[in-house]
Amino acid sequence: MKLTRLQRAAFVLGVLALLALSFPSRTDLGWSFIATRDYARALAVLEPLTKRGNVSRDTWEALAAAWAGLGVPERQITALEAAAGAAPGDRELMLRLADVYEAAKDIEGTARTLDRLVAERPQDEASLQRLLGLYDWLGRYADASRILSKVLALDIRRPDLAQDVMNVARMLDRADDAIPSLERYAAARAGDA
Amino acid sequence: MRRRRFLQAAAATLVAGRAAHAAGRATHAAGATPARAARPGEIPRRVLALYKSKETYATLDGARPKSPTLNEAHQAAQMPLNWLGLMVDYHDVDASLPGPEAMAAYRGVLTWFTSEDMDDPRAYLRWLAGQVTAGRRVVIMEALGAFRDRRRGVDLDLEEVSSALAPLGLSFRGRWTTDPRLIEIRHRDGVMEFERKFPPGLPGYFQVVATRADSRPHLTLARRDTPDSASHMVVTGPWGGFAGAGYVRYQAAPFSSDAADPNKAIDAPSGVELYGAKWWLDPFAFFGAAFGVEDWPRPDVTTLNGRRVYYSHIDGDGLRNVSEVRAGALSGEVVDDEILARYALPVTVSVVTSEVDPKLLGSARTEKLARRMFARPNVEAGSHSYAHPLNWEKGVTSFALPGYRFSLAQEIDGSVKFIEERLLPPGTRVRVFQWSGSTVVSEEAIAATDRLGIANINGGDTMRDRQWPSYMRVAPLMRQVGTRWQNYTSASNENLYTRLWTGPFWGFRTVLETFANTEAPRRVAPVNVYYHFYAAERRAGLEALRAVHDWAIRQPLAPIFTSEYLAMVDGFRTARIERLATPPRARAAWRVFQHAALRTLRFDGSTAAVDLGRSRAVLGYTHQQGALYVHLDEAPEAVVTLVDAAPPQRYLASASHRVSAWRMEGDALGFRLSGVGAKSAALAGFPPGARVAVRLTDGADARTVTPIASAAGLVTFDAGAAPVVEVRAG
Numbered sequence: 001m002k003l004t005r006l007q008r009a010a011f012v013l014g015v016l017a018l019l020a021l022s023f024p025s026r027t028d029l030g031w032s033f034i035a036t037r038d039y040a041r042a043l044a045v046l047e048p049l050t051k052r053g054n055v056s057r058d059t060w061e062a063l064a065a066a067w068a069g070l071g072v073p074e075r076q077i078t079a080l081e082a083a084a085g086a087a088p089g090d091r092e093l094m095l096r097l098a099d100v101y102e103a104a105k106d107i108e109g110t111a112r113t114l115d116r117l118v119a120e121r122p123q124d125e126a127s128l129q130r131l132l133g134l135y136d137w138l139g140r141y142a143d144a145s146r147i148l149s150k151v152l153a154l155d156i157r158r159p160d161l162a163q164d165v166m167n168v169a170r171m172l173d174r175a176d177d178a179i180p181s182l183e184r185y186a187a188a189r190a191g192d193a
Numbered sequence: 194m195r196r197r198r199f200l201q202a203a204a205a206t207l208v209a210g211r212a213a214h215a216a217g218r219a220t221h222a223a224g225a226t227p228a229r230a231a232r233p234g235e236i237p238r239r240v241l242a243l244y245k246s247k248e249t250y251a252t253l254d255g256a257r258p259k260s261p262t263l264n265e266a267h268q269a270a271q272m273p274l275n276w277l278g279l280m281v282d283y284h285d286v287d288a289s290l291p292g293p294e295a296m297a298a299y300r301g302v303l304t305w306f307t308s309e310d311m312d313d314p315r316a317y318l319r320w321l322a323g324q325v326t327a328g329r330r331v332v333i334m335e336a337l338g339a340f341r342d343r344r345r346g347v348d349l350d351l352e353e354v355s356s357a358l359a360p361l362g363l364s365f366r367g368r369w370t371t372d373p374r375l376i377e378i379r380h381r382d383g384v385m386e387f388e389r390k391f392p393p394g395l396p397g398y399f400q401v402v403a404t405r406a407d408s409r410p411h412l413t414l415a416r417r418d419t420p421d422s423a424s425h426m427v428v429t430g431p432w433g434g435f436a437g438a439g440y441v442r443y444q445a446a447p448f449s450s451d452a453a454d455p456n457k458a459i460d461a462p463s464g465v466e467l468y469g470a471k472w473w474l475d476p477f478a479f480f481g482a483a484f485g486v487e488d489w490p491r492p493d494v495t496t497l498n499g500r501r502v503y504y505s506h507i508d509g510d511g512l513r514n515v516s517e518v519r520a521g522a523l524s525g526e527v528v529d530d531e532i533l534a535r536y537a538l539p540v541t542v543s544v545v546t547s548e549v550d551p552k553l554l555g556s557a558r559t560e561k562l563a564r565r566m567f568a569r570p571n572v573e574a575g576s577h578s579y580a581h582p583l584n585w586e587k588g589v590t591s592f593a594l595p596g597y598r599f600s601l602a603q604e605i606d607g608s609v610k611f612i613e614e615r616l617l618p619p620g621t622r623v624r625v626f627q628w629s630g631s632t633v634v635s636e637e638a639i640a641a642t643d644r645l646g647i648a649n650i651n652g653g654d655t656m657r658d659r660q661w662p663s664y665m666r667v668a669p670l671m672r673q674v675g676t677r678w679q680n681y682t683s684a685s686n687e688n689l690y691t692r693l694w695t696g697p698f699w700g701f702r703t704v705l706e707t708f709a710n711t712e713a714p715r716r717v718a719p720v721n722v723y724y725h726f727y728a729a730e731r732r733a734g735l736e737a738l739r740a741v742h743d744w745a746i747r748q749p750l751a752p753i754f755t756s757e758y759l760a761m762v763d764g765f766r767t768a769r770i771e772r773l774a775t776p777p778r779a780r781a782a783w784r785v786f787q788h789a790a791l792r793t794l795r796f797d798g799s800t801a802a803v804d805l806g807r808s809r810a811v812l813g814y815t816h817q818q819g820a821l822y823v824h825l826d827e828a829p830e831a832v833v834t835l836v837d838a839a840p841p842q843r844y845l846a847s848a849s850h851r852v853s854a855w856r857m858e859g860d861a862l863g864f865r866l867s868g869v870g871a872k873s874a875a876l877a878g879f880p881p882g883a884r885v886a887v888r889l890t891d892g893a894d895a896r897t898v899t900p901i902a903s904a905a906g907l908v909t910f911d912a913g914a915a916p917v918v919e920v921r922a923g
Contacts, residue, residue, distance in 0.1 A: 037517040037732070039732060068696070068697055068698070068699065068733060069698075069731075069732060069733055070732060070733060070736065071698065071699035071702070071731075071732060071733030071734070071735070071736030071737055071740075072699070072736070073697065073699050073702070076697070100697060102660065103690075103692070103696075103697045103700050103703075104697075104703060105658045105659040105660045105703045105706055106659065107659050107660055108659075133445065136445060137445045137469065139389045139390060139392075141392055141393055170373060170394050171373075171392040171393070171394050171396075172392060172393055172394055173373050173374065173392075173393040173394030174394075175373070175394070
């Protein structure tokens with residue numbers, strides 16, 4: 001069978017496409033180096049990828065892992081911030097970023113990250129609670145008050161949290177605001193002595 | 194370059210360092226330091242902290258009865274009290290009230306109760322008032338603790354309580370107010386809002402009125418709607434002090450980050466710090482005023498010859514862990530190569546002997562590694578036990594060794610014997626025992642180390658950084674265990690910074706924040722680089738170690754071995770201070786004795802100078818951060834005479850290492866610097882601009898440097914890295 005030039009070209013392109021699909025990407029290669037704790041080689045593979053446009057979240061996360069493995073927290077955080085930018089609204093990623101800020105003792109960074117998260121996910125009770133606690137701890141009363149209003153808008157189901165929210169509301173001189181939520185809580189647990 | 198100089202000095206250090214260190218064990222037989230009555234003129238520097246064993250203290254293991262360790266005074270107040278130069282003993286007021294003889298040793302009493310019931314509150318109140326009558330200070334934090342008769346189940350009348358406490362001049366009037374909108378601040382001074390501002394809604398309060406004219410209120414609250422409602426919530430006076438509940442400390446609400454699991458609050462990344470507390474009041478100023486110690490010299494363990502003390506110790510576990518840093522290398526080998534060999538800093542290295550012993554979990558390789566490390570001139574030996582007890586109280590160990598049942602004799606005596614007989618160079622000894630696991634040890638365990646003449650350390654977990662910006666997390670120097678003392682570290686190890694090695698593994702580098710924040714605005718702790726061998730299991734962990742050591746070697750520190758630091762803590766425990774009659778044209782004069790290896794007295798807020806001609810056993814002094822640090826020599830007794838302006842005199846302003854053989858020969862100064870690493874010193878009292886000949890003799894080599902005195906008459910010079918350098922200046 002004799003193939004035309006066009007057919008030959010189509011065949012070659014098809015083979016290349018198959019190869020591209022079946023071989024791991026450069027990011028996968030980076031992850032494999034990270035898995036073997038060869039962070040320097042992972043970095044060598046991953047960093048050039050970030051010079052191109054349209055970098056994926058996965059690439060940024062791999063880069064963050066490589067920098068973490070090499071013990072460079074500033075670069076790890078920068079890469080995780082970029083990953084969060086590439087995947088807006090990803091709760092798991094934002095929480096990881098918040099944790100890394102916290103491990104780096106950057107509590108303001110933790111709060112900033114959580115604030116972004118709850119702006120996108122106002123129903124995320126756990127993050128709201130954590131953020132309320134952080135602002136209270138930081139003595140940022142105006143921000144605590146802002147988050148408290150979001151917490152109070154939720155149904156507070158747990159007695160310990162209801163008590164904590166009441167304590168913070170009292171500290172912020174906003175105990176009256178907490179009463180409707182606590183009434184809802186009491187009504188929901190009417191049978192609970 | 195640094196490494197080459199260090200290695201050149203190594204052989205000489207090995208000999209001289211060991212010789213200089215040889216007598217060390219005897220200095221650590223401190224153990225029990227019974228309180229004794231102060232002699233005439235002597236200033237009692239012991240405080241008795243009362244706790245109630247019938248109260249409970251919240252721990253990660255749940256609520257436990259209060260003890261000399263588990264109580265608010267130990268957890269929060271002892272650190273500032275130690276910093277003020279005070280020793281703190283503990284007594285269970287639910288068991289008994291100390292008699293007059295026992296109380297004769299004390300400057301005062303500290304109570305920090307969280308409940309108001311007591312078996313015999315009337316007897317307690319009489320006892321408390323009797324302390325003030327006897328001239329001792331009484332300091333009450335939060336609850337008075339005696340409003341309710343526990344046995345009879347009845348409350349005491351407020352007037353009866355106030356009447357009983359007449360010598361303190363505190364009138365308890367009740368009127369509990371909880372509505373924040375009704376509470377206003379009428380007066381507050383600089384003692385308040387120390388670590389955070391008051392919130393918009395103030396905590397509730399009850400009315401206490403300080404009736405003595407010589408009392409000084411620091412915080413006065415009142416109700417907006419009620420006359421005669423003023424309450425002195427924080428007040429000090431010649432009788433002591435009172436700080437009412439709600440206005441001593443801020444306590445964060447323990448929010449969980451997991452709405453589905455309330456218990457996760459403890460373990461969640463944010464959970465721990467949200468359980469944290471901060472001081473509403475300045476504990477240094479408050480306790481200083483309440484115990485009346487403002488102008489006293491403080492025995493100070495943070496400083497040696499004007500420089501901040503540096504010490505480092507490695508807990509032995511993980512020595513045999515395979516490291517990712519280098520193919521096939523053990524973590525211990527990486528630490529040896531990358532830290533011990535590279536940094537000319539003293540390190541106390543311990544091993545878990547079962548991890549080293551080839552007959553148990555070790556190998557010929559681990560044994561050889563341990564010997565190599567212990568032979569290094571910058572290493573002193575420690576033991577980290579035999580089987581690494583995780584829980585010393587229950588005898589739970591990390592390693593299940595065939596046929597072994599936990600015993601203190603094996604863990605302590607056995608491990609020390611193994612190290613000394615199998616691992617150490619001839620003539621050297623184990624100097625430090627580093628508690629493992631929970632580090633909560635019994636009096637018997639400490640007695641065992643005391644019998645061996647070995648200092649003990651671990652526990653404490655100091656942090657002061659952006660996550661924990663409070664002195665509440667700065668540990669005191671020690672904890673009382675029966676009649677003995679367990680010494681705390683001065684910083685947390687890498688375990689806490691890496692969340693028990695769940696990551697991030699670079700976490701330990703943030704210990705630098707604690708080092709900075711325990712130096713300024715006041716120096717409350719030495720630099721203590723404390724880690725495990727497994728810190729080098731991960732590359733990120735090793736990079737963190739490097740970052741910390743690179744920082745340390747650039748600082749103007751006084752590097753010493755851990756045993757030397759602990760000998761200074763021994764001296765802190767035993768030091769006695771006497772106020773002498775003020776000599777003519779002097780501010781004050783003090784005598785200090787029984788201070789053992791402690792070498793620094795600190796006078797806070799003092800611009801005074803030391804008149805060396807009218808002082809004894811004083812090398813010199815320096816001013817830092819508003820405090821006067823006075824450097825003492827090895828003599829068992831020192832006299833310090835403070836004056837407004839120093840007479841013409843030459844003295845030691847600072848030195849990087851231990852100073853001995855100090856002598857004045859006409860206008861010339863002579864002394865010896867000894868220890869590990871690059872040495873330097875600063876001498877004061879020279880004519881500004883003068884070129885001063887400083888002769889440095891190091892073994893057979895001698896050289897002369899000629900620094901020029903600064904405008905302040907200060908001459909500074911480097912003295913090389915030899916283990917012993919003789920200096921003659923002027």
